[in-house]
Amino acid sequence: MKTFAAIAVAFTLCVAAPPALAHGTTTAWYGGQIAEIAEGWRIEFAVRDGAIRAWVRDHDEKAVAATGKVTLLVGGKKIDAAFKADGDSLVAEAAVKSADKVAAILALTIGGKTVSARFSQEAVVVPKLSAQALAGKQVFDEICAICHGTALRGSDTAPPLLHPFYTPGSGHGDDVVLAAATKGAQSHMWKFGDMPKPEGLKPGQEKDILVYIRAMQAANGLTGTSSAPAAATAEHGGMPMDHSGHMSHH
C-alpha cells in the first residue's frame, strides 16, 4: 500500500516527455516519445496493444543494451512488467492498449548504471463521426489498422497517424495521405521500412479515410494549421516546432 501511494504521487508529478522532435535533433525511430536521460542516453517509449516497447540509444543514435522493468498505471491499476530484449528494442508484455491513458516509470540498468524515465499518454478520444468519416473508419479498420492500429497510434510495423507529422498543414498534408492510401509510401520518416500499396481499396474510399483521420486528429488535439487559418495566425508558435522538426528531417 505504502509503495503504491508513493508511486501514485510520483505519477501525479509525471510530466509527459517532450515531443519527439522538439529540438529537431532527437528523432523517434518508431513513432514513440523520447526522453533524454543520463550520459547522453535517450529512451524511446511506445505503448502497443499488449506490450510496452522501449529503445535505448546513445547520443550517436546507436542502440545500447539495457535491462529492467516498467511500472504502469493503467485505468487506476498498477502493473509491473519486466523488459526482455527483442532485436534493437525492449519489450514488456502487459495488459495495456495503445489507446489507453497510461503513465509509466521505466527503471533500467544501462552500462551498470541505474536510471529511470517517465512517460505518459492520454486516452485516444473517438469523436462522433459523420457518415463519411464512419465509412472511412470501416475501410481504415479493414485495411490500414493492421499496421497503423485501430486507435491510429501505430504498431510495431507502422507509425502513429495521430501525430503532428501528419496533421493538415504539416509537411504531410491531405495530398500525402491520399497518395499513401492509394499507392503506399517510401520509408523516409522512421525505421519501419516502406509502406506497401494497400490492397482492396475502392476508388474514392481514400477520401473517406482522409475525413476519418482528420476527425480523429481534431478530436485528439492535432488540428494542424490549415483547418483553422485564423486561429493559426493568432496562436503562432503552436505548430512551427513540429513543422521545422519535420523539415529538418528531409
Ligand code: HEC
Ligand atoms: C503493411 C503495413 C501498412 C499498411 C497496411 C498501411 N500502412 Fe501506412 N505506413 C506504413 C509505414 C511503414 C509507413 C511509414 C513510411 C515512412 O517511414 O515514412 C506508413 C506511412 C503512412 C503515411 C505517411 C506517408 C508519407 O508519405 O509520409 C500515411 C498517411 C499512411 N501510412 C496512411 C495509411 C492508410 C490510409 C492506410 C490504409 C489505406 C495505410 N497507411 C496502410 C505501413 C502501412
